[in-house]
Structures are given as structure tokens and as C-alpha cells.
Amino acid sequence: MIQVKRLLQILIVLFSLVAISGCWNYVEVDDLSIVAGVAIDKNPADGKLLLTVELIDTKGGTKQTQAGYKTISLTGDTMFEIVRNMISMTGKKLFWSHAKVIIISEEVARSDGVIRFIDWYTRDTETRADVFIFVSKEKTAREILDLQSTMESITSFELAQMMRDEKYVSSAPTVEIWDFIDKLESRGKCAIAPLVYIHQNDTTSSERVNGTAVFSKDRMVGTLSEEESKYMLFAKNDIKGGVLPVNDETGIPTFSLEIISNETKIKPLLTNEGIQIQINTVTHTGLDEVMSSNGLSDFQSQKAIEQRAEEELEKNILKVIYKVQQEYRSDIFGFGEIIHEQLPKTWKEMDDTWENEFSKLKFTVQSKVMIDNSARTSRSIRIGD
Amino acid sequence: MAVLIVFLYAFIVLIDPYGLLKQGLKRDFYVCSALCLLSFVIAFSLTMKWDIPSPTPLIEGWVKQLH
Amino acid sequence: MSKETITGGQYTSITIMFMISSSLFMGGAGLSGNSIWVSLLLAITMAVPLVCIYARLHALFPGKNIFDMLIAVFGKVAGRVVACSYIWYSLHLGALVLRNFGEFSKTVPLTATPMIVPMLCIGLLCVWAVRAGIEVIGRSAKFLVLFVLFELFIIQIFSLPLFEYHHLLPLLDNGWNAVLSDAMSSFSFPLAETVLLLGAFHSLPDRASAYRVMLSGVLISGGVIILVYLRNMLVLGPEIITSLYFPSYVATSRINIGDFLTRIEGSSAIAFVTALVIKVSLCLYVASIGIAKVFNLKSYRSVVLQMGLIMVYLSVFIFKDIMGMQYFAFHIYKVYAFPFQVIIPMILWIGSEIVVRRNKNKTAVA
Numbered sequence: 139m140i141q142v143k144r145l146l147q148i149l150i151v152l153f154s155l156v157a158i159s160g161c162w163n164y165v166e167v168d169d170l171s172i173v174a175g176v177a178i179d180k181n182p183a184d185g186k187l188l189l190t191v192e193l194i195d196t197k198g199g200t201k202q203t204q205a206g207y208k209t210i211s212l213t214g215d216t217m218f219e220i221v222r223n224m225i226s227m228t229g230k231k232l233f234w235s236h237a238k239v240i241i242i243s244e245e246v247a248r249s250d251g252v253i254r255f256i257d258w259y260t261r262d263t264e265t266r267a268d269v270f271i272f273v274s275k276e277k278t279a280r281e282i283l284d285l286q287s288t289m290e291s292i293t294s295f296e297l298a299q300m301m302r303d304e305k306y307v308s309s310a311p312t313v314e315i316w317d318f319i320d321k322l323e324s325r326g327k328c329a330i331a332p333l334v335y336i337h338q339n340d341t342t343s344s345e346r347v348n349g350t351a352v353f354s355k356d357r358m359v360g361t362l363s364e365e366e367s368k369y370m371l372f373a374k375n376d377i378k379g380g381v382l383p384v385n386d387e388t389g390i391p392t393f394s395l396e397i398i399s400n401e402t403k404i405k406p407l408l409t410n411e412g413i414q415i416q417i418n419t420v421t422h423t424g425l426d427e428v429m430s431s432n433g434l435s436d437f438q439s440q441k442a443i444e445q446r447a448e449e450e451l452e453k454n455i456l457k458v459i460y461k462v463q464q465e466y467r468s469d470i471f472g473f474g475e476i477i478h479e480q481l482p483k484t485w486k487e488m489d490d491t492w493e494n495e496f497s498k499l500k501f502t503v504q505s506k507v508m509i510d511n512s513a514r515t516s517r518s519i520r521i522g523d
Numbered sequence: 524m525a526v527l528i529v530f531l532y533a534f535i536v537l538i539d540p541y542g543l544l545k546q547g548l549k550r551d552f553y554v555c556s557a558l559c560l561l562s563f564v565i566a567f568s569l570t571m572k573w574d575i576p577s578p579t580p581l582i583e584g585w586v587k588q589l590h
Numbered sequence: 591m592s593k594e595t596i597t598g599g600q601y602t603s604i605t606i607m608f609m610i611s612s613s614l615f616m617g618g619a620g621l622s623g624n625s626i627w628v629s630l631l632l633a634i635t636m637a638v639p640l641v642c643i644y645a646r647l648h649a650l651f652p653g654k655n656i657f658d659m660l661i662a663v664f665g666k667v668a669g670r671v672v673a674c675s676y677i678w679y680s681l682h683l684g685a686l687v688l689r690n691f692g693e694f695s696k697t698v699p700l701t702a703t704p705m706i707v708p709m710l711c712i713g714l715l716c717v718w719a720v721r722a723g724i725e726v727i728g729r730s731a732k733f734l735v736l737f738v739l740f741e742l743f744i745i746q747i748f749s750l751p752l753f754e755y756h757h758l759l760p761l762l763d764n765g766w767n768a769v770l771s772d773a774m775s776s777f778s779f780p781l782a783e784t785v786l787l788l789g790a791f792h793s794l795p796d797r798a799s800a801y802r803v804m805l806s807g808v809l810i811s812g813g814v815i816i817l818v819y820l821r822n823m824l825v826l827g828p829e830i831i832t833s834l835y836f837p838s839y840v841a842t843s844r845i846n847i848g849d850f851l852t853r854i855e856g857s858s859a860i861a862f863v864t865a866l867v868i869k870v871s872l873c874l875y876v877a878s879i880g881i882a883k884v885f886n887l888k889s890y891r892s893v894v895l896q897m898g899l900i901m902v903y904l905s906v907f908i909f910k911d912i913m914g915m916q917y918f919a920f921h922i923y924k925v926y927a928f929p930f931q932v933i934i935p936m937i938l939w940i941g942s943e944i945v946v947r948r949n950k951n952k953t954a955v956a
Contacts, residue, residue: 554881555893555896558881559896577909
């Protein structure tokens with residue numbers, strides 16, 4: 139009897155070993171096409187959806203140091219249909235968990251609205267919500283993926299790397315898809331996405347991320363330039379780094395302030411004429427570049443630089459806010475949400491007609507710039523004779 | 524699939540109710556075999572993909588009546 | 591058969607695991623949006639007196655479980671009838687919880703596996719645990735609860751950088767009605783499910799204070815549930831939570847520490863499964879004990895396997911799909927469970943006080 143019991147125990151253990159390690163279905167890595175990035179366009183011929191995926195070539199093996207890549211395009215009516223039909227082109231099922239980038243062409247973003255394409259991406263379990271989303275400033279989105287780029291051979295990964303380092307530049311927002319959808323869904327906030335376009339060096343072209351696409355509801359309505367994007371990020375309290383150029387008294391750009399940190403506080407005030415939004419920014423900077431030789435020796439000139447920086451910052455932030463407010467009428471800064479949180483009763487009245495109310499908002503900006511240090515040298519380079 | 528279930532349950536009957544009978548627990552044996560029959564019927568219907576009435580609509584009906 | 595006893599500490603651990611299991615992965619949706627922590631506080635305050643009543647029942651009937659109490663107070667026939675309803679409640683709850691797990695497993699991690707497979711695996715494990723006895727469950731619970739709480743603690747710390755405190759404003763956005771409605775929901779699921787723990791009272795030693803055991807269980811799990819809900823709220827924001835089936839899972843998937851610790855939501859599922867096993871084991875244990883008492887069987891062990899199998903099958907066909915499950919959980923359950931959790935125990939308590947008083951008088955007279 140003991141023998142049988144022992145035997146049963148061993149059988150059970152063996153069985154659970156098999157059962158635990160496993161999966162109901164398994165796929166070899168060779169049989170998967172790993173997707174690095176996807177571009178969404180409109181097919182000019184028949185107006186249908188054109189999807190381009192950048193695949194990682196797993197045939198590299200041990201000889202090559204970098205993974206190869208190729209791109210495939212296909213048209214169809216719905217996203218999921220195209221994705222499945224691509225199996226007939228590659229012979230392998232697409233594997234989405236490593237995708238890093240979604241690029242939408244401007245045409246699609248403006249005319250069709252983005253929800254049609256995003257829902258599948260968030261609903262499906264294989265796709266992950268931490269991909270970066272871009273809008274392509276070129277005619278199509280697939281041109282970006284088709285590029286042979288500088289550092290890595292896979293454009294999507296390079297774009298993702300750019301996004302991770304974007305905080306040092308602050309020329310475009312970094313938007314992951316869950317963030318994008320959050321903003322789409324929230325009342326009192328509109329979505330934005332960074333712009334990507336092709337930059338021509340002499341012989342090679344590479345992709346460059348610069349500027350912002352402004353959305354209203356789920357359609358793109360306008361763009362912001364690189365500079366405007368920076369001030370927009372100031373207003374949204376999203377600045378983590380970057381450069382503030384400051385002019386001297388005569389208006390020539392002379393100083394560069396490196397932004398160390400920034401905090402923006404936004405307060406809505408209820409006045410007789412409506413709601414006034416007070417924006418207070420406190421920026422810690424370091425003086426990193428002096429392009430002239432006259433005087434940086436005393437405290438006074440440092441204060442003068444700070445003051446000029448503050449004035450310029452205030453002016454530019456206001457400029458961007460007014461541009462977005464009047465031209466695009468899209469609340470990308472989230473002022474609606476802030477009013478909802480801090481003045482809930484007023485928000486209830488404004489909730490349904492927020493686009494109109496948004497254009498009636500008044501703003502004041504107060505900036506404080508503090509130069510914490512001036513890097514290694516304490517004065518400008520003096521010209522001796 | 525259904526044949527598998529029949530074999531499996533034959534095995535279960537051998538261990539469970541039969542084991543009880545051998546131990547001489549009459550009452551336990553009856554209850555256990557009744558339950559075994561019930562679970563066999565359900566398992567069989569599941570594999571044959573017959574429609575099993577779920578208690579949920581009943582409960583939902585009662586609760587809705589209360590409202 | 592020797593009397594199986596478990597210590598008070600083990601009992602508390604079982605209570606904690608029992609109550610936090612579902613909240614660990616569902617936690618979040620409800621009508622009250624970002625005021626859900628208020629509803630939870632309300633629910634805990636409502637649960638405390640109820641739990642005191644349960645504990646009082648233990649003091650009145652030391653060494654007896656709910657089925658003994660029902661038969662003692664309501665008589666042989668009526669007591670058995672009410673006992674059957676508790677057997678059904680326990681079985682149904684176990685099936686609901688298993689189905690929760692099955693839906694989770696089908697939706698998120700194991701999408702191609704037919705739902706019955708993970709449910710059956712857990713079910714068989716619970717059958718084994720229950721067959722081994724309540725002592726085994728108690729000892730495992732004591733150890734596992736530390737593991738689960740530790741893991742939760744780590745995940746809370748990792749989520750700290752993602753917290754956006756402004757999600758808590760504005761307070762009471764959706765009004766008091768929504769808060770009260772959510773408080774009722776949270777009260778019945780999971781706080782007042784402790785009624786099932788009465789089914790295991792016979793293993794609590796007479797000297798142990800049931801008050802201390804149950805109150806500490808309820809308060810600790812209440813605190814844990816509030817922390818989990820708050821974490822989900824602060825990370826995701828009230829609007830997104832309403833669209834998700836499993837908010838806790840999505841909240842943990844956003845954790846990203848230095849680009850190194852990412853995508854750890856898979857490991858957070860371990861805590862959930864561990865607590866789940868204890869909960870289902872307890873439901874199965876109570877159901878089997880119930881059958882043993884009603885039919886006067888020698889031991890509950892004889893029926894455990896069958897009950898376990900029936901519970902798993904039940905969880906397969908009680909709902910057609912996840913939307914049916916959600917509808918039931920949000921709208922129907924709090925009404926359906928109310929008699930089991932509140933009404934019958936209250937009648938039982940009043941009846942017990944009378945019966946015990948009468949017996950005391952009898953012995954005093956004699």
C-alpha cells in the first residue's frame with residue numbers, strides 16, 4: 139500500500155510540474171513577428187485605413203550586432219482586421235507587447251479623429267498602454283518608419299529613446315497612450331501629442347521630434363511650434379529641464395539659462411467678470427552661457443538677467459495661452475479640471491459648455507526666475523588686449 | 524471529451540463514495556453518492572455543452588420584485 | 591475525531607485574507623468616484639456593530655458553529671432549513687469568487703486558456719486544503735497573510751511617485767446618495783461576509799475572545815482595502831476607473847521605477863491568488879460542515895471533494911459573461927446577501943439570548 143501511495147505522490151508532483159510550467163498555448167519566438175512601431179495613415183487610393191508596422195527581424199542571429207528591421211503596409215477597414223491580415227504577409231502572428239511607438243498622420247488626426255484607432259489598442263490585451271504617440275508632420279506617417287536612422291537601426295526604438303530624453307529639451311510633450319486617453323476622456327482637458335518630422339542633413343535624413351499637435355475632442359485642430367511648446371509645458375507644470383534664452387537690454391539673445399526645476403501653481407479666482415486664472419511659476423535655473431563680454435560680475439546684473447527672464451517668460455506663456463484659447467479653443471492646459479477640483483459649484487454650471495467658457499477665461503501670469511548658480515565661471519569672458 | 528468525464532468519474536466514485544462504504548459509514552456514503560451523482564450530471568452537461576439553468580436570473584428576479 | 595482548534599491569531603489571519611482577496615484586484619469602481627474612501631469608512635463603521643453581534647454569538651455558544659446554533663435556537667427542523675440556506679450562500683459565494691478569478695485570468699494573463707482550467711486548479715487545491723483540516727488552513731493563513739501584506743506594502747511604496755493628489759478633489763463630487771449606495775455595496779461585499787466565519791467558530795477555543803479576533807480582522811482588512819482603493823484612485827483618477835474591469839491591475843501596471851522595475855503587475859497577482867485560495871477554502875469548509883451537520887454525517891471530509899467540484903461547476907455556469915458578473919456584483923448582491931448577513935444573524939442573536947437565558951434559569955432552578 140505504501141508503494142502505491144508513494145507512486146501516486148510522485149505522479150502528482152510530476153503532473154503539477156508539467157501543468158505549472160505551462161501555458162495552454164505556446165509560441166516559439168521564431169514564429170512571432172515582433173512589432174516595434176506602427177504608423178496609421180489614410181490610403182490615398184480608396185480612403186481606407188493604411189497601417190504600416192515596423193517589424194524586428196529576428197533572423198539576425200549571432201553574427202549581426204544590431205537587429206534588422208523591415209516595414210509592411212496594408213489597407214483595410216478596421217484596425218484589427220488589418221492586423222490579422224498581416225499574418226498573410228509575414229507568415230507569422232504579430233507580437234505587440236514590445237511596441238514602443240504609434241505615429242498618426244496629420245491628415246488622419248484632423249479629419250477622422252483618433253478614437254477609431256485607439257480603442258483597439260487599449261482594449262486588446264497584448265498591446266501595452268505605455269507606447270508613445272506621435273503625429274507626423276510629413277504627408278504620411280509611414281515615411282517616418284521607413285527611414286534609415288542614425289543611432290539604432292530601428293526607428294521606433296530610436297523615437298522612444300528620444301522621448302525618454304525629451305525632458306532635457308522640452309521642445310515637445312511626451313505622451314504615452316494611457317495619458318492621451320486620460321485627457322481625451324476627462325472633461326475639462328484636451329489632448330496633445332508631439333510632432334515628428336523628417337529632418338534633412340546633407341545626405342541623410344533622420345526623424346526629429348519638435349512641436350505639439352493640439353487636439354480638440356479627438357480631432358487635431360492645430361500645431362504649436364517648438365518654442366511655443368516649451369511655454370505650453372510651463373503652463374502645464376510639465377517642465378523638467380530645458381533651456382531659457384534671455385536677451386540683454388538691447389534685445390539680442392545673450393544668455394542661456396538651464397532650467398533645473400520648475401513648479402507651476404494654478405489658482406482659479408471667481409471675479410465679477412468671470413473666472414480669472416492665476417498662474418505662478420517658480421523656476422530654478424543655472425546660468426550656463428554668456429554670449430557677450432560685458433559684465434556679469436556683480437549681483438545687480440544677475441538680478442537684471444533674472445528680471446528680464448521673468449518678463450519674457452510671462453509674456454511668452456500668456457502668448458501661448460491666448461493663441462490656444464482664441465485660435466484653437468482647446469483646453470490643453472487642464473484649466474477646466476482645476477476649476478472642477480477647486481470651485482466645484484462653478485464648474486457644474488460651466489461643465490456642458492466648457493469650450494465656450496474656456497475662451498472667456500482671463501489670465502495673469504507671475505513668474506519668478508532664480509539663478510542658482512553660474513556653473514564653473516563666475517564672470518563672463520573678458521576681452522583683454 | 525465526454526468519455527473522458529465518464530472515466531474520470533468512475534475513478535472518483537472508486538475513491539470517494541466507495542472508500543466511504545468500505546469504511547462502513549453508511550450515511551456518509553449515501554450523501555456522498557448523491558452529491559457525486561449531482562456533480563457528475565453537471566460535469567456531463569458542461570462537456571456536452573447543454574444549457575444549464577443558472578440560479579442567477581432567479582435571484583435577479585426576486586430582487587427586482589422587491590424594488 | 592479529535593477536536594480541531596486554531597488559535598485566535600490564525601483566525602484573524604483567515605479573516606483578513608478572506609476579506610481583502612477580491613478587493614486586491616477589483617477595487618475601485620462605484621458611483622461615488624473619488625469619495626469612495628468615505629463610503630468605505632462608513633461601511634466599516636456599519637460593520638463593526640454587526641461583527642460584535644457575531645462575536646457575541648460565540649460567547650453565547652462556545653465551541654459551536656453557526657449550524658449548531660441554528661439548530662439549537664430554531665429547533666431541529668426549522669434550524670436545518672435555515673442551515674441549508676447558509677450552505678447555499680457559502681457555496682454560491684465560493685463560486686462567485688472563483689468566477690471572479692476565472693474572469694480575471696481570462697481577461698488579463700491567460701487569455702487563451704478556457705476559464706474552467708485555472709478555476710479547477712484552484713478548486714482542487716482548496717479541496718485538498720479543506721480535507722487536510724481547518725488547522726492546516728489556519729496555519730497557512732497565518733504565514734501567508736504576512737506575505738500578502740508585505741507585498742502590498744511594497745507596491746504601495748512603488749506607486750507613491752505616481753500619486754496625483756488632486757484626484758481626491760473635489761470632495762463629494764457625486765453627492766451623498768452615491769456615497770451611501772457605495773457604502774452599502776462595500777458593506778455587503780466584502781465586509782459583512784464575515785458571517786461565514788461563524789461556520790468555523792467551533793474550532794475557536796473557548797477562552798479566545800471572538801471580539802478581539804473579529805474586530806481586529808475587520809479593522810485591519812478595512813484599512814488595507816481603503817489603502818488599495820486610495821492607491822487606485824490617486825494613480826488612475828476617478829474617471830478612468832469607471833471604464834476598467836480590474837482597476838488594481840492597471841494601476842500597478844503603471845509602476846516604473848527608474849526604467850528598471852516595470853511591468854510588475856504580474857507579481858502583484860500572486861497576492862491576490864493567495865488570498866483567494868484562503869477565501870475559497872473557507873467557503874468550501876463552511877459548506878461541507880453545513881452538509882455534515884444537516885445530514886448528521888460522521889465527518890465533513892466525506893463530502894468535500896464533491897462540494898468542491900460542484901462549486902467549480904457552479905462558477906462556470908452562474909454567469910454568461912463578465913458583464914453579467916459585474917451587474918450582479920454591483921446591483922443585486924447587496925440586496926441578496928442582506929438577509930444572510932444581517933437579518934438571520936440578528937434573529938439568531940435575539941433567539942440565542944432568550945434560549946441561553948432560559949437555560950440558565952432552568953439550571954438555576956434545578
